[in-house]
Structures are given as structure tokens and as C-alpha cells.
Amino acid sequence: MTKQEIIEKVNKVFEESFEIEKDRLLPEANIFLDLGLDSLDIVDLMVALQKSFEVNLRNEESIRNIRTLEDIYKFILEFQERKKGQSNP
Amino acid sequence: MVQRRVVITGIGVVSPYGNGVPALIEGIEKGRSTIRRMEGWDQFGGLKSHVGAPAELTNEKRIPRQKRRSMGRIGLFAAQAAEEALADSGLTVPERSWRTGCIIGSTIGSTKSLNDAFEIILKDKDIGLINSTTVFQCMSHTAASNVAQYLGLNGYIMATSAACASSLHAIGTGYDLIRLGRQDFLLCGGADELHPIVTGSFDALFATSTKYNDSPTMTPRPFDRDRDGLVCGEGSGVVVLEDYEKAVSRNAKIYAEITGFSTTGSGSHISQSDRESMVYCMKSALGDARVSPNDVDYVNAHATATLQGDQEEAEAIREVFGSAIPVSAFKGYIGHTLGAAGVIELIATLVMMEKGVIYPTLNLENVSHECEGLDHVMKPRNSELNVILKNGFAFGGISAALVCKNVKIQEK
Numbered sequence: 001m002t003k004q005e006i007i008e009k010v011n012k013v014f015e016e017s018f019e020i021e022k023d024r025l026l027p028e029a030n031i032f033l034d035l036g037l038d039s040l041d042i043v044d045l046m047v048a049l050q051k052s053f054e055v056n057l058r059n060e061e062s063i064r065n066i067r068t069l070e071d072i073y074k075f076i077l078e079f080q081e082r083k084k085g086q087s088n089p
Numbered sequence: 090m091v092q093r094r095v096v097i098t099g100i101g102v103v104s105p106y107g108n109g110v111p112a113l114i115e116g117i118e119k120g121r122s123t124i125r126r127m128e129g130w131d132q133f134g135g136l137k138s139h140v141g142a143p144a145e146l147t148n149e150k151r152i153p154r155q156k157r158r159s160m161g162r163i164g165l166f167a168a169q170a171a172e173e174a175l176a177d178s179g180l181t182v183p184e185r186s187w188r189t190g191c192i193i194g195s196t197i198g199s200t201k202s203l204n205d206a207f208e209i210i211l212k213d214k215d216i217g218l219i220n221s222t223t224v225f226q227c228m229s230h231t232a233a234s235n236v237a238q239y240l241g242l243n244g245y246i247m248a249t250s251a252a253c254a255s256s257l258h259a260i261g262t263g264y265d266l267i268r269l270g271r272q273d274f275l276l277c278g279g280a281d282e283l284h285p286i287v288t289g290s291f292d293a294l295f296a297t298s299t300k301y302n303d304s305p306t307m308t309p310r311p312f313d314r315d316r317d318g319l320v321c322g323e324g325s326g327v328v329v330l331e332d333y334e335k336a337v338s339r340n341a342k343i344y345a346e347i348t349g350f351s352t353t354g355s356g357s358h359i360s361q362s363d364r365e366s367m368v369y370c371m372k373s374a375l376g377d378a379r380v381s382p383n384d385v386d387y388v389n390a391h392a393t394a395t396l397q398g399d400q401e402e403a404e405a406i407r408e409v410f411g412s413a414i415p416v417s418a419f420k421g422y423i424g425h426t427l428g429a430a431g432v433i434e435l436i437a438t439l440v441m442m443e444k445g446v447i448y449p450t451l452n453l454e455n456v457s458h459e460c461e462g463l464d465h466v467m468k469p470r471n472s473e474l475n476v477i478l479k480n481g482f483a484f485g486g487i488s489a490a491l492v493c494k495n496v497k498i499q500e501k
Contacts, residue, residue, distance in 0.1 A: 018154065019154050036155075038155065040158070040222060041155075041221075043220070043221035044158075044220050047217075047220055047221075050217065051218060056217060
């Protein structure tokens with residue numbers, strides 16, 4: 001999946017699950033301070049990303065470091081690369 | 090100990106007629122049934138009753154997302170009813186008021202949310218796809234806690250879970266807390282949802298209406314010769330309770346004074362109605378109100394239109410009040426709204442007190458012989474209502490009765 005496809009999927013989660021308007025979804029937007037997500041939303045973000053990308057993220061510690069939308073795009077991209085590496089030794 | 094007088098100063102409803110008290114009253118006054126055949130229910134094997142009274146959610150997105158996300162249908166119904174009741178009372182909730190709270194009951198949490206959660210969990214035996222707020226939609230005090238969060242209440246937050254007596258328990262408890270001086274303002278009521286699982290739980294006990302799937306507006310038929318069981322509805326009702334002196338001092342509109350409450354258990358059977366405990370409950374509520382049966386102008390019956398329940402209630406009312414007491418029941422209009430039934434039907438009764446009219450029992454055409462011996466109100470009737478008694482009964486052998494008095498203008 002290309003980065004652009006990842007951006008579109010992640011942004012769709014923010015629009016549908018968190019009812020945030022498209023024009024506020026800037027890569028540098030802080031998901032807590034700018035987009036207003038709280039601790040419960042982070043659980044739902046993880047569930048929504050799991051559904052959207054059909055992956056299991058519950059044991060991913062690095063998800064705790066996410067602050068911006070760009071962080072999420074990078075996290076998914078890296079997760080994808082890592083999984084690809086594991087399945088093609 | 091001096092007890093405070095407790096009055097109702099605000100009312101709010103979400104019912105199968107739509108949002109708001111005006112929609113409820115307009116529907117009842119037009120004699121319009123909200124019962125319909127439920128699409129898709131025929132896919133449930135063994136479910137014989139395919140009728141219900143659904144309430145449509147409207148304008149729920151007005152509730153901010155982070156307040157709304159923890160609300161299932163029950164929470165949304167309760168939040169909207171509570172908001173209407175609070176606005177109607179003219180009160181604003183002060184910040185950090187430890188003496189303003191809510192008591193709102195329901196049978197269980199949101200049935201739809203429970204169903205959806207179990208469908209996800211049981212599919213792969215995996216809880217990884219459960220949302221963070223599912224638990225807040227499913228827990229038994231979902232209505233009370235969501236209303237408290239939405240309106241910013243800091244006082245007593247309680248949920249009275251007693252199935253179809255839940256909301257009368259809530260109001261009775263609120264009445265005690267205010268008269269004892271423990272709280273100043275309480276939003277009290279109940280909420281419940283219509284769902285095939287809910288109807289199915291009654292259907293399994295042969296308590297539902299099954300003969301009118303093709304003519305849904307003909308059922309339920311409280312006290313009628315041709316009644317064949319209950320029909321589930323959904324919604325919420327909330328009333329604002331406060332100390333009489335405070336209400337007068339702020340020049341609030343007073344719908345009625347609550348003067349008596351009682352609740353009893355049959356201690357004999359988990360599902361069968363029990364006349365003796367109903368009789369004691371009504372007598373005890375009248376005793377609390379310090380009125381005699383002759384002082385009561387009207388009884389709003391629980392009357393779900395089951396064969397045994399209506400018979401037991403009719404006999405119990407007759408034993409307490411004699412044969413001259415005017416009686417009607419409202420489940421023919423909106424079905425049995427379960428945890429919300431007591432309060433929604435009370436609210437309609439409060440409006441009757443205000444207007445000096447008795448709304449009749451819809452679908453009561455021929456009084457069943459075992460329910461005879463009461464003044465069944467079968468068409469609208471003008472009548473001054475000074476004292477009313479509202480009944481509510483529930484699975485678990487629970488009876489509840491509330492007595493309200495019209496507060497005359499000259500008393501203010």
C-alpha cells in the first residue's frame with residue numbers, strides 16, 4: 001500500500017469515527033491538542049485502524065508515541081514494511 | 090423530623106410518537122397507535138410476536154461526539170428526555186453542585202450495543218475489536234451516568250434496575266431523597282430499548298401479543314376481552330423533582346406534588362402477577378400520602394394487556410378503590426416502554442391533571458369479564474383530577490405505586 005493510500009485510509013477513520021472535517025486533517029495536526037482526541041479515542045483509533053488495515057495492533061508499544069497524523073501514517077507504513085519483511089525472510 | 094414537600098417542575102419524553110412531550114400528548118389525544126409490524130423480525134425462529142413501537146432517534150448529533158460516544162440508544166433517549174425536562178423546569182445546572190443529580194433506571198443496558206458487542210466477540214472469540222465506549226453503552230446504569238455526564242450533574246447518580254418498575258422506583262427514590270433533604274434537585278425517570286431480543290424474552294414466556302401481526306394497531310388491548318399479550322415499545326421519560334419551597338421561591342411551574350410512594354415484592358413467583366402485593370403496595374402508597382381511596386380521582390394502570398396481569402391488577406384496584414374509580418392505561422398507544430413506562434405514562438397523567446381530562450384506554454372495546462367492576466375510561470372525559478395514583482409492576486414480583494396531588498394555584 002502506498003503512503004497516499006495509507007493517508008486516505010487514516011483520514012477516513014478520522015472523518016468517520018471522530019467526525020473531524022477533512023480540511024483539519026493536516027499531517028502536522030496534533031491528534032490530542034489540535035483534533036481533540038482523548039484516551040478513550042485512542043483505543044477507538046486503534047480498533048478503527050485494525051479494522052481498516054486488517055491488522056492486529058494491540059501489542060504495538062510504539063503506538064503510544066503517536067502525536068500527529070504524520071506519526072500515524074509513518075507508524076502504519078513502518079508496520080507494513082516490518083510485516084512484509086517478516087513474511088519474506 | 091420535618092420532611093420537605095416534593096414537587097415535579099419539569100417533564101421530558103422520547104416516545105414512539107417522537108421527541109418531546111407535545112408529540113406524546115398530540116398522539117394520545119388523536120388516539121393514534123404507534124404499534125407497527127417490525128420488518129425483519131420474521132428471520133428470528135421461534136419469535137411469534139412481530140409487532141413493536143419503535144422510537145426514531147432524531148437530532149442526536151446535537152449532542153457533542155465525546156458525550157454521545159458512550160450512549161447507546163437508551164443513553165440517547167434518556168439524554169434527550171432529560172434535556173427537555175431540565176429546560177422545561179427552567180433550572181440551570183450550577184457547576185459543581187453536589188445536590189443536583191439524577192436517578193434513571195432501565196431493565197439492562199443498551200440491548201443493541203450488547204448484541205453488537207457479543208456478535209463481534211463471539212465471532213472469533215476475540216475482544217480486540219471492541220470499542221472503548223461499548224462498556225458505557227452496555228452497563229446497567231448507562232442512562233443515569235450518560236445523562237449525568239451530558240448535563241454535568243455532580244450529586245446522587247443512581248440507576249434503579251427493576252425492569253418495568255424501574256422508572257417508578259427512580260421517582261420514588263428521588264422523592265425520598267428530596268423530602269429527607271439529601272438532595273435539592275433530581276432528574277428522575279427511566280429508559281429502555283425495543284429489540285427482538287427484548288420482545289423475545291417475553292415471547293418465550295408466552296406473554297407477547299401474537300395474533301395481531303397483520304393488524305398491529307389493534308394491539309395491545311389492555312383489559313379487553315380480546316387481549317393476547319404485551320407489545321414492546323421504547324423511549325425515555327424524565328421528570329425534575331425539587332423541594333416545594335424552592336420551586337415556589339423561584340416561581341417554577343408545578344405539575345404536581347408527589348405525596349406518596351410504595352414498592353413491594355410478591356415473594357412468591359418471579360413472573361406471575363400477585364394481587365395481594367399489588368393491593369398492599371397501593372394501600373401503602375395511599376398511607377404515605379395520607380389520603381384514603383375515596384380521595385383518589387383516577388388510577389393510571391400498568392395494564393400490559395397480558396391475560397393474567399390485567400386480571401390481577403383489575404382485581405387489586407377494585408379491592409382498594411371499589412368499582413367507581415376511573416381507570417385507564419396507555420400501552421395501547423405506545424406499547425410497553427418497559428423501564429420508561431412508569432414515567433412516560435405518569436407524564437401523560439400530569440398533563441391530564443393540568444388539562445382536567447382523562448385520556449381513555451386505546452383498544453379497549455369490550456371489557457373482559459374478569460376485568461369488570463371498575464370505571465374503565467373508554468373515551469376522553471373531562472374530569473378535575475386532584476389526586477392520582479400511578480401503578481407499575483415488573484418481573485421479579487415487583488409492584489410500585491406513586492401518588493400525586495394537584496397543587497392548587499392558591500397554595501403558591
